[in-house]
Amino acid sequence: xxxxxxxxxxxxxxxxxxxxxxxxxxxxxxxxxxxxxxxxxxxxxxxxxxxxxxxxxxxxxxxxxxxxxxxxxxxxxxxxxxxxxxxxxxxxxxxxxxxxxxxxxxxxxxxxxxxxxxxxxxxxxxxxxxxxxxxxxxxxxxxxxxxxxxxxxxxxxxxxxxxxxxxxxxxxxxxxxxxxxxxxxxxxxxxxxxxxxxxxxxxxxxxxxxxxxxxxxxxxxxxxxxxxxxxxxxxxxxxxxxxxxxxxxxxxxxxxxxxxxxxxxxxxxxxxxxxxxxxxxxxxxxxxxxxxxxxxxxxxxxxxxxxxxxxxxxxxxxxxxxxxxxxxxxxxxxxxxxxx
Amino acid sequence: xxxxxxxxxxxxxxxxxxxxxxxxxxxxxxxxxxxxxxxxxxxxxxxxxxxxxxxxxxxxxxxxxxxxxxxxxxxxxxxxxxxxxxxxxxxxxxxxxxxxxxxxxxxxxxxxxxxxxxxxxxxxxxxxxxxxxxxxxxxxxxxxxxxxxxxxxxxxxxxxxxxxxxxxxxxxxxxxxxxxxxxxxxxxxxxxxxxxxxxxxxxxxxxxxxxxxxxxxxxxxxxxxxxxxxxxxxxxxxxxxxxxxxxxxxxxxxxxxxxxxxxxxxxxxxxxxxxxxxxxxxx
Numbered sequence: 001x002x003x004x005x006x007x008x009x010x011x012x013x014x015x016x017x018x019x020x021x022x023x024x025x026x027x028x029x030x031x032x033x034x035x036x037x038x039x040x041x042x043x044x045x046x047x048x049x050x051x052x053x054x055x056x057x058x059x060x061x062x063x064x065x066x067x068x069x070x071x072x073x074x075x076x077x078x079x080x081x082x083x084x085x086x087x088x089x090x091x092x093x094x095x096x097x098x099x100x101x102x103x104x105x106x107x108x109x110x111x112x113x114x115x116x117x118x119x120x121x122x123x124x125x126x127x128x129x130x131x132x133x134x135x136x137x138x139x140x141x142x143x144x145x146x147x148x149x150x151x152x153x154x155x156x157x158x159x160x161x162x163x164x165x166x167x168x169x170x171x172x173x174x175x176x177x178x179x180x181x182x183x184x185x186x187x188x189x190x191x192x193x194x195x196x197x198x199x200x201x202x203x204x205x206x207x208x209x210x211x212x213x214x215x216x217x218x219x220x221x222x223x224x225x226x227x228x229x230x231x232x233x234x235x236x237x238x239x240x241x242x243x244x245x246x247x248x249x250x251x252x253x254x255x256x257x258x259x260x261x262x263x264x265x266x267x268x269x270x271x272x273x274x275x276x277x278x279x280x281x282x283x284x285x286x287x288x289x290x291x292x293x294x295x296x297x298x299x300x301x302x303x304x305x306x307x308x309x310x311x312x313x314x315x316x317x318x319x320x321x322x323x324x325x326x327x328x329x330x331x332x333x334x335x336x337x338x339x340x
Numbered sequence: 341x342x343x344x345x346x347x348x349x350x351x352x353x354x355x356x357x358x359x360x361x362x363x364x365x366x367x368x369x370x371x372x373x374x375x376x377x378x379x380x381x382x383x384x385x386x387x388x389x390x391x392x393x394x395x396x397x398x399x400x401x402x403x404x405x406x407x408x409x410x411x412x413x414x415x416x417x418x419x420x421x422x423x424x425x426x427x428x429x430x431x432x433x434x435x436x437x438x439x440x441x442x443x444x445x446x447x448x449x450x451x452x453x454x455x456x457x458x459x460x461x462x463x464x465x466x467x468x469x470x471x472x473x474x475x476x477x478x479x480x481x482x483x484x485x486x487x488x489x490x491x492x493x494x495x496x497x498x499x500x501x502x503x504x505x506x507x508x509x510x511x512x513x514x515x516x517x518x519x520x521x522x523x524x525x526x527x528x529x530x531x532x533x534x535x536x537x538x539x540x541x542x543x544x545x546x547x548x549x550x551x552x553x554x555x556x557x558x559x560x561x562x563x564x565x566x567x568x569x570x571x572x573x574x575x576x577x578x579x580x581x582x583x584x585x586x587x588x589x590x591x592x593x594x595x596x597x598x599x600x601x602x603x604x605x606x607x608x609x610x611x612x613x614x615x616x617x618x619x620x621x622x623x
Contacts, residue, residue: 061430063437109607112614115374118433119566120610123603126559130600249559253437260434292448292551299442306426306435 012323024174027167036166040238042279043173047180047231049258049271051224054184056264057193058220059200060110064121066251067128068225070244072098072232074132077145077242082138087150091233098229099222106221110214122249129248144243147236169238176234180227181268187223188267196220254278257302263314270316277315342592344471347585352477352546353560354584355484356382359539360561361568361576362491363532369508369571370521370528373429376436377418378536379558380443381411385537386544386553387451390458400461400545404483408538415533416526440558447551455548462545476545483542487535488577495573504528508571560587563606569616578618 026039048065055062072094079090109120132139139145187193195216198206207213236242262274278298285294305314360378367375388407392398398406418439426435462479465472495501506514507524515521540554547553561576564583568575583602590598609617 056430059430061433108611112610115433115570116566116610116614119562120607122559122562123607127600127603130596134596253441256434257438257441260431260438290449291453292445294445295441296445296449299438299440299445302438303422303426303435303442306431306438307422 011327012319027170031165031167033166036170037238038280038283039276040166040169040173041235042276043177043272044231044235044238045255045258045279046177046272046275048228048255049262049275050180050184050267051228052255052259053264053267053271054187054196054220054224056259057188057196057200057267058217059203060114060117060217060221061256062121062221062224063118063249063252063256064105064124065224065228065255066247066249067121067125068098068102068228069232069235069251070125070128070132070247071101072229073236073242073246074139074145075229076233077147077236078138080147080237081145087237091150091230091237094233095226095230098232099226102225103218103222106218106225107214110217110221122252125247125249125252129244132244132247139244142243142245144241145236146241149237149240166238169234173234173238176230177272180231181272183227184223184267192216192219193267254298257298260302261305261314263305263309263316265314266316269319270314273315342589346588346592348471348473348477350585350588352480352584353588354581355480356539356543356557356580357560357564357584358577358580359484359487360536360557361564361580362488362573363535364561365565365568365571365573365576366504366528366535367532368565369573370504370525371419371423373423373432373436374562374570375529375532376433376558376562377439377443378532378561379554379556380440380447381415381533381536381554382540382543382557383447383551383554384414384443385411385540386549387447387551388537389541389544390451390456390549393458393461404538404541407541408534411537412530412534415529418533419526419529444551444554451549451551453551455550457548458545474546480542480546483538487538500524500527560584563602565616566606567609567616569618572616572618575616575618579616 023039027036030036048069051068052062052065055065075097076087076090076094079085079093080087105121105124109117112120133141135141188196195206195211198209198211199213199216203213235246239246258274258278259271260274261278262272263270278301282294282298285297309315309317360382364375364378367373367378385407388410389400389403392403392406393400422435422439423432426432462475465474466478493501495505503514503519503524504527506517507519507521511521539557560583561580564579565576566579567582568577568579586605587598587602590601594601
């Protein structure tokens with residue numbers, strides 16, 4: 001007897017698997033620095049976007065994600081440059097410091113919630129940027145700190161040299177994105193992830209079901225902070241310089257835009273799609289020398305997504321719809337009652 | 341004690357923040373959403389005035405009215421085209437934040453990235469004993485007084501104003517009494533955006549005009565309405581007044597760190613008194 005294969009479920013997954021495989025194999029095809037650095041930076045931003053999406057899952061929208069990129073980046077830059085610690089411990093410390101800051105801020109700020117949370121995180125991202133700009137003796141102000149790449153790692157007679165080419169960075173980024181994606185995906189599927197969704201949907205009901213609102217919101221914010229800090233650390237070491245201009249409110253808004261365009265229905269897929277697509281587009285548009293076309297298109301993209309793909313489903317939802325409607329030609333399920 | 345110039349600068353900034361915060365609160369109290377792109381209407385107002393004066397030679401007071409009317413129209417179309425079609429309060433916030441990018445991009449494509457000045461409008465200074473004040477700044481002061489008095493009269497003595505206040509308190513009850521809440525929210529969006537644009541156009545001769553001039557007034561008026569209490573009109577005015585003076589006086593002593601001090605102050609106020617200094621908790 002033939003075993004039953006749910007090919008409608010399997011084929012899209014196999015296609016996604018092949019796509020991921022193709023991305024992982026990019027350095028084999030081309031070692032062009034421009035292509036690789038674009039992929040690396042978009043991957044690192046994807047982690048920050050995942051953090052934003054996780055916080056948005058709890059119904060709070062944070063305009064301070066770039067603050068955690070900055071905290072992570074500056075922590076590891078200061079540790080390696082000023083205290084000459086090796087890269088790997090500073091990388092971990094960067095994530096920890098960023099997480100601790102997120103936890104402290106979250107414990108204080110998430111009490112007020114909603115629109116106030118957005119405003120305070122906005123203030124946070126600007127405060128971090130201004131401090132980085134003004135605290136000359138430690139951060140060197142607008143001139144920026146020059147960081148060195150991680151030292152070569154010897155793995156069984158095979159040396160991985162970070163200074164020579166971006167390929168090791170690329171695989172490090174892929175590993176970090178994969179780890180973050182897996183952890184966030186598992187978190188989303190777990191009881192805790194369901195609690196997050198419950199809090200976003202109806203805080204009062206969730207509280208009456210015995211879900212501690214503050215606890216879960218702080219956990220989401222802290223987890224987002226830790227991974228964003230790690231990404232920030234790698235970001236600075238890859239760019240080999242950290243200046244305050246990389247951060248601030250406008251970077252936070254860019255992270256928000258990537259998250260919404262990618263779609264928030266998936267904690268890992270949507271952010272990756274959004275970050276890679278928009279970062280690539282932005283990089284291409286920046287070369288056109290038509291100032292302003294990049295923010296114009298980014299803003300338009302978000303509004304189009306919000307209007308035509310409502311409730312923040314984003315592009316990741318289009319993928320499923322593409323298979324259902326274009327490939328399998330399924331009948332659309334129409335609910336009888338309209339719920340407005 | 342800072343010199344008189346600092347206080348005058350503080351007063352001018354307060355005027356702008358008051359007008360902007362007033363419009364923002366008005367929109368918030370009727371539509372229930374925060375218009376994050378308010379500062380970009382301010383920027384557009386300045387740009388429209390720049391063009392009406394330099395390209396067409398329309399006198400300054402009429403240009404201000406033109407830019408106010410145009411931006412009121414833009415505000416209404418934003419309400420119709422974007423805010424109405426996006427579902428969910430959270431996502432409306434996201435949409436207006438992305439409007440910031442959209443408008444700034446559009447402005448930098450049309451207007452260019454460079455600073456342009458309008459300093460030829462209203463030249464001259466008034467010399468007082470120990471300091472002088474330019475006519476441009478006097479105009480800002482005069483404009484703000486006119487706007488606030490006009491808004492006071494509109495909100496207290498006209499039918500539209502009473503309808504706005506009733507709707508802010510109880511939308512359902514107001515609509516039972518024959519107020520068309522949908523049409524009213526369009527009017528309010530127009531008034532709010534028009535006020536922001538007029539503030540921008542009166543400020544155009546004082547500071548440089550560029551596509552990013554709306555950012556700081558936007559952040560500051562957000563902080564002002566948080567200090568005053570979201571949804572409270574008197575709170576918005578008091579918050580704007582406080583922030584303008586605080587900003588310029590603290591900046592006199594601490595230069596760039598003044599923003600950090602202001603942000604920390606706002607965070608402190610929010611934690612101690614989340615509904616703001618004047619706000620009743622608005623649900």
